[in-house]
Amino acid sequence: MTSARKRRYDIAVIAGDGIGLEVVPAALRCLELVALRHEFTLDLTEYPWGSAYFQAHGAMMPTTGLDELAKHDAIFLGAVGVPEIPDVETLWGLLIPIRRTFDQYINLRPVRTLPGIPARVVGAGDVDLVIVRENVEGEYSAVGGRIYVGEPHEAAMQEAVFTRRGVARAARFAAELATTRSNRLTSATKSNGIVHTMPFWDEVVADTLAGYPGVSVDKVLIDALAAKLVLDPAGFDVIVASNLFGDILSDLAGAIAGSIGVAPSGNLNPEKKHPSMFEPVHGSAPDIAGQGVANPVGQLWAGAMMLEHLGEPAAAADLTAAFEACLADGLRTRDLGGTASTAEFTDGVAARLTA
Structure with a gap:
């Protein structure tokens, strides 16, 4: 190197x-x-x-x-x-x-309104947020497959894989980033409907954030978070999310801020x-x-x-x-x-x- x-x-x-x-x-x-x-x-x-x-x-x-x-x-x-x-x-x-x-393991996606590009949401104000997406596991695992291929009862299975190490290091990166910004962190979850992986996500994020007493964390269900992101994008700063949730939120946020054509990312x-x-x-x-x-x-x-x-x-x-x-x-x-x-x-x- x-x-x-x-x-x-x-x-x-x-x-x-x-x-x-x-x-x-x-x-x-x-x-x-x-x-x-x-x-x-x-x-x-x-x-x-x-x-x-x-x-x-x-x-x-x-x-x-x-x-x-x-x-x-x-x-x-x-x-x-x-x-x-x-x-x-x-x-x-x-x-x-x-x-x-x-x-x-981190997909970093900054989103902000750029000069001369108005936000697509009326009254959105200046958007300046960063999405920290876990990038190598979660819902995008290669675990799964198909059975009864070609039969009327063909079935497909896709496993979401969340590890304590994977969630913790994403949460830690997001917390460190938050300390350089506003000390505000939002964690995307769906623990009211996805009964194993998402409560585990919440638990590991909470355990990790305990080491950052100056950072406040707001746990928000992904459907409500998507709605809030449209209604008040300026109200968010750092968002940490699983692979799938982070992927969706970053495209949504980029479109809200003006155009997905200007959005960058770092793996x-x-x-x-x-x-x-x-x-x-x-x-x-x-x-x-x-x-x-x-x-x-x-x-x-x-x-x-x-x-x-x-x-x-x-x-x-x-x-x-x-x-x-x-x-x-x-x-x-x-x-x-x-x-x-x-x-x-x-x-x-x-x-x-x-x-």
């Missing part, structure tokens, strides 16, 4: 599918400019993995793929998935193995024993792929999160300020009600990074 003295970072780049092939190059251009400005180097290795690779080779990445990625300081991902290939092949062939092999191995991975939330968006109109903000913001994780907070702040300034000046892509192309928005960000 990278020595802090060298300020040189090895980055694996997987543009992937759909608009990932457009927004990743846009973000890399800006990342290289901000690196030059702050006098560090990003050594980029691009891997042509994804659905096109699957169609040619029958797999989303080669058998040596994870070994290759392990050599890097971070992974910069665009998007995964095309309509022609089932998600169970694309996601479980690339994204999920990366998350689990490298123990990226973190907080101890940095393995590379972490940074990606936008928006997915491959095949309906607009190849048109040059994709919003690069989610990828740019994911890049800023990567710089922060690598230990370059000033560069991360500069990159964020650059795309926020573009938005504030009215430069917006089609999904935000503007007319700018991907290239035009990227040019605007680049101009601010070289001014």
